[in-house]
Amino acid sequence: LASRLKATVTDVIKKLMGLGVMAAQNQVIDFDTASIVAEEMGAKVEKEVVVTIEERLIDDSEDNADELVSRSPVVVVMGHVDHGKTSLLDRIRHASVTATEAGGITQHIGAYTVEADGKQITFLDTPGHEAFTAMRARGAAVTDIVILVVAADDGIMPQTVEAINHAKAANVQIIVAINKIDKPHANPDKVMQELTEYNLVPEQWGGDTICCPVSAVTGEGIDNLLEMVNLVAEVADLKANPNRLAKGTVVEARLDKGRGPVATLLVQNGTLHSGDVIIAGMTVGHVRVMTNDKGAVVNEAGPSTPVEITGLAEVPAAGDIFNAVEDERLARELVEQRKFDQKEEQFKQYQKVTLDNLFSQI
Ligand code: GTP
Ligand code: MG
Numbered sequence: 001l002a003s004r005l006k007a008t009v010t011d012v013i014k015k016l017m018g019l020g021v022m023a024a025q026n027q028v029i030d031f032d033t034a035s036i037v038a039e040e041m042g043a044k045v046e047k048e049v050v051v052t053i054e055e056r057l058i059d060d061s062e063d064n065a066d067e068l069v070s071r072s073p074v075v076v077v078m079g080h081v082d083h084g085k086t087s088l089l090d091r092i093r094h095a096s097v098t099a100t101e102a103g104g105i106t107q108h109i110g111a112y113t114v115e116a117d118g119k120q121i122t123f124l125d126t127p128g129h130e131a132f133t134a135m136r137a138r139g140a141a142v143t144d145i146v147i148l149v150v151a152a153d154d155g156i157m158p159q160t161v162e163a164i165n166h167a168k169a170a171n172v173q174i175i176v177a178i179n180k181i182d183k184p185h186a187n188p189d190k191v192m193q194e195l196t197e198y199n200l201v202p203e204q205w206g207g208d209t210i211c212c213p214v215s216a217v218t219g220e221g222i223d224n225l226l227e228m229v230n231l232v233a234e235v236a237d238l239k240a241n242p243n244r245l246a247k248g249t250v251v252e253a254r255l256d257k258g259r260g261p262v263a264t265l266l267v268q269n270g271t272l273h274s275g276d277v278i279i280a281g282m283t284v285g286h287v288r289v290m291t292n293d294k295g296a297v298v299n300e301a302g303p304s305t306p307v308e309i310t311g312l313a314e315v316p317a318a319g320d321i322f323n324a325v326e327d328e329r330l331a332r333e334l335v336e337q338r339k340f341d342q343k344e345e346q347f348k349q350y351q352k353v354t355l356d357n358l359f360s361q362i
Contacts, residue, residue, distance in 0.1 A: 001029070001034055001037070001038070004038075004043075005037075005038055005041050005043055007041060009025055011041070012037060012041075013025070015037045015040060015041065016029070016033070016037060019033065019036060019037070021033060031047065053330060053333055053334045053337060054334060054337075056330065057279070057323075057325050057326075057327060057330045057331060057334055058279075058323050058325065059244065059245055063240075063241040063244070063269070064241075067241045067243060067244075068239035068240065068241055069239065069240065069241070069242060070237075070238065070239060071238050071239060071240040071302075071303040071304045072113070072119065072120035072121055072122055072233070072238070072304045073121055073122065073144045073145050073229060073230075073232070073233035073236070073238055073304070074122045074124065074142060074143045074144050074145075074266065074268075074304055075121055075122065075123050075124070075143060075144065075145045075146070075147055075229055076123070076124040076142075076143040076145075076146050076147070077089055077123065077124070077146075077147045077149060077177075078146055078147070078148055078149065078163035078166070078167070079148055079149030079150060079151075079159065079160055079163055079179075080149075080150070080151070080154070080156075080157035080158070080159040080160045080163075081157075081159060082151070083149045083150060083151040083154065083157075083160070083179060083180075084149055084151060084179040084180060084216045085149050087179075087216035087217065088147075088149060088177060088179060088214065088216040088222075089112075089123055090216070091216045091217075091219055091222055092114055092123065092222060092226070093112060093114050093123075110124070110251075110252070110264075111123065111124050111251045111252075111264055111266055111293060111306035112293035112306065113292075113293055113304075113305065113306065114226075116223075116226035116227070116229070116230060117226070117227065117230055119230050119233075120304070121226065121229055121230070121233075122266070122304050122305070122306060124142070124143060124251060124266070124306075142248075142249045142251075142266055142268065143170075143172055144172065144173070144233065144236060144238055145172065145173050145174075145175060145229060145232055145233065145236075146163065146166075146167040146172050146173070146174050146175070147175050147176075147177050147225070147229070148160065148163055148164065148167070148174050148175070148176045148177065149177050149179050150176060150177070150178055150179065150191050150195075151179050151180045152178050152179060152180050152181050152183065152186035152187055152188045152190075152191055152213070153180055153183045153185045153186050153187070154180075155187075155190055155191055155194050156191065156194040156195070156197075156198070161198065164198050164200070173232050173236065174200065174209065175210045175211075175212065175225070175228055175229065175232060176191075176195060176200065176202075176209060176210065176211040176212065177212050177214050177221075177225055178191050178192070178211055178212065178213045178214065179214050179215065179216055180215060180216070180217070181213045181214065181215050181220065181221070182215040182217055182218045182220065188211075188213050191211075192204070192205065192211055195209065195211070210228050210232070212224055212225040212228055238304075240268070240269045240270075240302075240303030240304070241269060241270065241303075242270065242271045242302045242303060243270075243271070244269065244270040244271075245270050245276075245323065245324040245325065245326070246267050246269070246270035246271055246272035246273075246276065246278070246301070246322075246323070246324040247267075247268055247269045247270055247321070247322070247323050247324070248265050248266045248267040248268040248269070248272075248321070248322055249265070249266050249268065249319065249320070249321055249322070250263050250264070250265055250280055250281065250316045250317065250318055250319065250320040250321075250322055251263075251264040251265065251266050251306060251318060252264045252318050253312075253315045253316050253317070253318060254315060255315050256310075259289075259310045260310060260311075260312075261283070261285075261310070261311075261312040261313070261314055261315040261316070262308060262309070262310055263280065263308070263309055263312060263315070263316055263322075264306060264307070264308050265280075265301075265306065265307055265308075265309060265322055266304075266305075266306050267301050267302060267303055267304070267305050267306075267307065268303060268304070269303055270302075270303070270324065271300050271301065271302045271303075272287060272290070272300065272301045272305075272307065272309075272324055273287065273299060273300045273324075274287050274288070274289070274290045274298075274299045274300070275287060276324040277324065277325050277326070277327075277328045277331055278309075278312070278322050278323065278324050278325065278331075279322065279323055279325055279331045279334060279335060280312060280316040280320050280321070280322035280323075281316040281317055281320030281321070281322075281338075282314065282316070282317075282320075282335055282338055282339055282342070283312050283313050283314040283315070283316050283335060284312070284313055284328070284331045284332055284335050285311040285312035285313050286311045286328075287309045287311050288309070288310045288311030289309070289310045289311070290307050290308070290309045291307065291308045291309075292305070292306075292307055292308075293306055293307075293308075
């Protein structure tokens, strides 16, 4: 600072002492302090605007209203273990995932699009085990609607409450699917009663929470449930701009022996093209092969579309944000920087912990 002010170090230190700052010669002082000193010494101070790589690379500008078009809703199915999330999704897309899953427990978030009444709905499946809470929290952040599955013979359980909290925190609309109504001990009224304790008052009782009695096994009530999803989506008036670089979330990712890192992405805005350079969390790559949820190779994917891609250098984490970008070299630099920042953050955490330990011993 002294050399920039063409002053001596002693002069600067004296000024600082005048301000009550006891500084040594090589001490770092903050911008505000430095600018007071500099102005008192007759300099004109301006804050230099530093454009980060992130800002140069990633277009975070708002969309113009006239570029926005309707997009389909992204729905996540949440609920307590074994309340029938996977069975319900199976029913909805007439497939059978439950039978092939290890132990019948969903291991990861799957994503697929179904059509109801000629309208597309994108579903995300989430795991039901407590260990996957963090992932489920991410699941809630990318969705428009949460279908809360509650088994009519079991009622509200700890993970039902967790799901309600996630949905509320993310400001996501909840539709309750009261499942397993085919069971002899099913008691949908009891479920609705319990819901009121969480400020979810059923429409049937004059509130504004949509409750749909369903059976994933017999298929009863499923059409009504999908109708309700479309209705809620219509009211929400969901929009996106297909004419910009794609942005979205990594839904799941894994390392495939033959194909390398494989990631399921949910495009949330813009359009993703095969060949695009993307940065996803701490990794970069070109979209090499892109397939839709039916396994067909596609060359582009617009808003609310889930796709599986290959071409990333490393496996990203579920929940990472991805961006299509124009400058590959800069994208690599940004990844390096993010990795560096992460290490620094870890080091800070480590330091904090050791200090805490130190104090707790005194
Ligand atoms: P996790 O992924 O482990 O959290 O479970 P889930 O919520 O996906 O439940 P899943 O679909 O695996 O269903 C759990 C069990 O309940 C299975 O044995 C299903 O066959 C059964 N089940 C699901 N829905 C219904 C239903 O509507 N009626 C009856 N009778 N059984 C159901
Ligand atoms: Mg499941």
